[in-house]
Amino acid sequence: MNPHGDSRPGHGHGPGHGHHSADIDWDVMAAHLENGGELQLPVLHRTADRLGELLGPGAEVRRILDIDIGSGPGVMTCVLAEAFAGAETVAVDGAPVLLERTSARAERLGLGGRVTVRHAELPGVPVVEDWPAMLRRAGLTGVGGFTYLLDLPAPLGGTARTFLHAQLTRLRENASDLLTADDLGTLDVLLDPEAEQGILHRPDAFLLSATTVLTGVRAADDERRAR
Numbered sequence: 167m168n169p170h171g172d173s174r175p176g177h178g179h180g181p182g183h184g185h186h187s188a189d190i191d192w193d194v195m196a197a198h199l200e201n202g203g204e205l206q207l208p209v210l211h212r213t214a215d216r217l218g219e220l221l222g223p224g225a226e227v228r229r230i231l232d233i234d235i236g237s238g239p240g241v242m243t244c245v246l247a248e249a250f251a252g253a254e255t256v257a258v259d260g261a262p263v264l265l266e267r268t269s270a271r272a273e274r275l276g277l278g279g280r281v282t283v284r285h286a287e288l289p290g291v292p293v294v295e296d297w298p299a300m301l302r303r304a305g306l307t308g309v310g311g312f313t314y315l316l317d318l319p320a321p322l323g324g325t326a327r328t329f330l331h332a333q334l335t336r337l338r339e340n341a342s343d344l345l346t347a348d349d350l351g352t353l354d355v356l357l358d359p360e361a362e363q364g365i366l367h368r369p370d371a372f373l374l375s376a377t378t379v380l381t382g383v384r385a386a387d388d389e390r391r392a393r
Contacts, residue, residue, distance in 0.1 A: 192261055192263040192264070193263065195261075196239050196261075196263050196264055196267050198329070198332045199238045199239050199241075199264070200238075200239040200241060200267060200271075201325060201328060201329050201332070202329050203238065203239060203241030203242065204241060204325070205316065205318070205325065205326055205329055205373070206241070206316055206375075206377065207241070207245070208316065209314045209315075209316050209377050210241065210242050210245045211245055211249075212314050213245075213314065213377070213379055214245050214246055214248075214249035214250075215249065216312060216379070217249075217381070218249060218250070220381055220383070226252070227250045227252060227253040228252070228253055228254065229253055229254050229255075229256065230246050230247070230250060230253050230254070230255040230256065231256050231258060232246060232255060232256065232257045232258065233258045233288065235288065236258070236259040236260060236261070236264070236288055237257035237258055237259045237264070237265075237268060237283075238259065238264055238268075239264050239267035239268060239271065240257055240264070240265075240267055240268025240269070240271045240272060240281070240283075241271070243255055243257040243268055243271075243272070243281060244268075244271055244272055244275050244277055244281065247272065247277045247280050247281050248275070248277065251280075253280070254280055254281075254282065255277075255280060255281050255282075256281075256282050256283070256284055257281065257282070257283045257284070258283075258284045258285075258286050258288070259283075259285070259286070259288075260285065260286060260287045260288055262285060265283040265284075265285060268281065268283050269281070269283055297380050298310075298311070298380060301380060301382040302382070304382075304384075305384055306382025306383060306384050307382065307383055307384075307385070308381075308382060308383045309380070309381070309382040310380075310381055310382075311378060311379060311380040311381060312378070312379055312381075313376055313377065313378040313379070314376070314377050314379075315374065315375070315376055315377075316373065316374070316375045316376075316377070317372075317373075317374050318372060318373040318374070319372050320369060320370050320371055320372040321369045321370075321371070322371050322372060322373060326371075326373050327365060327366050327371060328366075329373070330365050330371065330373060331357065331365050331366055334353060334356055334357055334365060335357060337353065338350070338353045338354075338357060
């Protein structure tokens with residue numbers, strides 16, 4: 167988030183969605199990412215509230231850039247637009263179909279006038295072992311973080327089961343050469359839409375995930391010039 171005002175907290179959010187492969191079926195991926203984002207809505211709303219607390223009362227937020235590793239289908243973009251009603255929120259992604267989803271979602275929620283999209287190919291981010299140090303090197307102060315849990319207990323509803331089925335399908339497709347025959351057999355059972363032990367039917371399926379947000383504050387331009 168890059169709000170223009172007295173202070174500027176940076177953040178990362180989830181669910182992650184690296185999407186640079188030319189082999190991706192974007193219609194399928196977009197639906198999967200939006201499904202996952204909607205499951206995460208309780209966490210995303212708490213994250214936006216926490217960012218507002220970090221800004222402090224009376225802080226003016228005029229523009230928010232939702233970039234992360236790509237803004238995806240706009241679930242977090244719209245959460246930020248709702249939380250910071252006086253700001254323009256800009257979603258940046260390299261996949262046009264995801265930006266189309268963002269615009270459509272904003273219109274459905276009555277946010278179309280404050281949410282805009284920008285198509286951009288985002289550079290790859292190297293693996294960084296110490297993210298707080300990276301934020302400090304970028305000039306942020308007060309670097310910290312917080313973690314929220316999404317805990318959906320068994321038995322899961324249909325939306326969560328569909329999401330998990332898609333996640334396991336991606337695992338089966340992308341990591342099959344790393345798995346043993348037994349592991350692949352287990353995955354095949356979990357993915358079987360007719361199997362009682364499949365993820366779409368088994369009563370013990372649950373979803374537990376953690377979203378960690380790192381934050382920092384950059385001084386306003388006039389403060390930096392005074393230093």
